[in-house]
Amino acid sequence: MGTLLRAAVEADESLSLAGGYDADNVSELDSVAPEVDLVIDFSAPASLSHVEAYVRRTHAALLSGTTGLSADDLARLRALGEVAPVIWSGNYSLGVAVLRHLAREAAASLPGWDTEIVECHHNRKADAPSGTAKMLLEAVDPAGERSVVYGRDGIVGPRPAGEIGMHSLRGGTVAGTHEVMFFGEDEEVVLTHRATSRQIFVNGAIAAAKRLLAREPGFYDFDTLMFGQL
Numbered sequence: 001m002g003t004l005l006r007a008a009v010e011a012d013e014s015l016s017l018a019g020g021y022d023a024d025n026v027s028e029l030d031s032v033a034p035e036v037d038l039v040i041d042f043s044a045p046a047s048l049s050h051v052e053a054y055v056r057r058t059h060a061a062l063l064s065g066t067t068g069l070s071a072d073d074l075a076r077l078r079a080l081g082e083v084a085p086v087i088w089s090g091n092y093s094l095g096v097a098v099l100r101h102l103a104r105e106a107a108a109s110l111p112g113w114d115t116e117i118v119e120c121h122h123n124r125k126a127d128a129p130s131g132t133a134k135m136l137l138e139a140v141d142p143a144g145e146r147s148v149v150y151g152r153d154g155i156v157g158p159r160p161a162g163e164i165g166m167h168s169l170r171g172g173t174v175a176g177t178h179e180v181m182f183f184g185e186d187e188e189v190v191l192t193h194r195a196t197s198r199q200i201f202v203n204g205a206i207a208a209a210k211r212l213l214a215r216e217p218g219f220y221d222f223d224t225l226m227f228g229q230l
C-alpha cells in the first residue's frame with residue numbers, strides 16, 4: 001500500500017510528499033516530516049503509539065487504513081479527533097461502503113436468517129478477519145448482541161439461531177473479496193464485493209484525505225465524508 005500511495009501522491013499536483021515510513025521505522029516520521037498537514041497510515045498496529053504522539057504534537061490530520069487494531073486502539077484514534085481531523089476505515093473502496101450499507105439493510109429486512117461473512121485475501125496478509133469483515137459484522141449486528149463463531153471445527157452440532165459465522169480464506173494474490181450471506185428457508189441472498197486491484201483503496205483514501213484536510217478537528221467516518229451519509 002505504501003508503494004501505491006506514494007505513487008498516487010507524487011502524481012497528484014495538489015499534494016506534495018514529505019516522506020514515508022513503515023511499521024519497522026515509524027520513528028522516521030519525526031525526522032523526514034517534522035511537520036506536515038496530513039499523515040496517511042496504512043501500516044500495522046505497532047505504529048499506532050508513535051503516530052498518535054506525532055498527531056498530538058503537530059495536530060496533523062490523520063487518515064488511517066491500518067487493520068488488525070483492537071477496540072482500545074480504535075478508541076484511541078477516535079479520541080485523537082479532539083486535536084486533529086482523523087478518519088479510520090478498514091476499507092476505502094466506494095463499493096465496499098455500498099456493500100456495508102446493503103448488508104445493514106438486508107440484515108434488518110431478514111431477521112432470523114442465518115448470516116455468514118466470508119473474506120478472502122492474498123497469502124501475505126497479516127491479520128484475520130480482515131478489517132472490512134469486522135465492519136461488515138458491525139453492519140449486520142449494529143448492537144453487537146449476536147454470538148460470533150470464527151470458523152467451525154469438530155462436532156459443532158446444529159447452528160444456533162442468531163449466530164454469525166466469520167470465515168477467513170488466504171491464498172495467492174487476491175486483492176480482497178468479501179461476501180455477506182443470508183440463508184433462509186429454501187432461499188439465500190449473497191452480497192459480494194470483489195476488489196481486482198489495490199488501487200481502489202488508494203483512490204478512495206486520497207479522495208477522503210482531501211476532504212479530511214478541509215475539516216475541523218474531529219473523528220470522521222468514510223461514508224459521511226464521501227457520501228454525506230449512507
Ligand SMILES: NC(=O)C1=CN([C@@H]2O[C@H](COP(=O)(O)OP(=O)(O)OC[C@H]3O[C@@H](n4cnc5c(N)ncnc54)[C@H](OP(=O)(O)O)[C@@H]3O)[C@@H](O)[C@H]2O)C=CC1
Pocket residue numbers: 001002003042043044064065066067068089090091092093122123124125126127131172173174175198201
Ligand atoms: N483500509 C483499507 O482500505 C486497506 C487497508 N489495508 C491495511 O493496510 C495495512 C498495510 O497493508 P499492506 O501494505 O498490504 O501490508 P503489509 O505491509 O503487511 O504488506 C503485506 C504484504 O502482502 C503483499 N501483498 C499485498 N497485496 C497483495 C496481493 N494482492 N497479492 C500478493 N501479495 C500482496 C505485499 O506485497 P508488496 O510489498 O509487493 O506490495 C506485502 O509484502 C494493513 O493493515 C492492511 O490490512 C490494506 C489495503 C486497504
Ligand SMILES: O=C(O)C1=N[C@H](C(=O)O)C[C@H](O)C1
Pocket residue numbers: 067090091121125126129130131132133175176177
Ligand atoms: O490487507 C489487505 O490487503 C486488505 N486489507 C483491508 C482489510 O483488512 O479489510 C482492506 C482490503 O480488503 C485489503
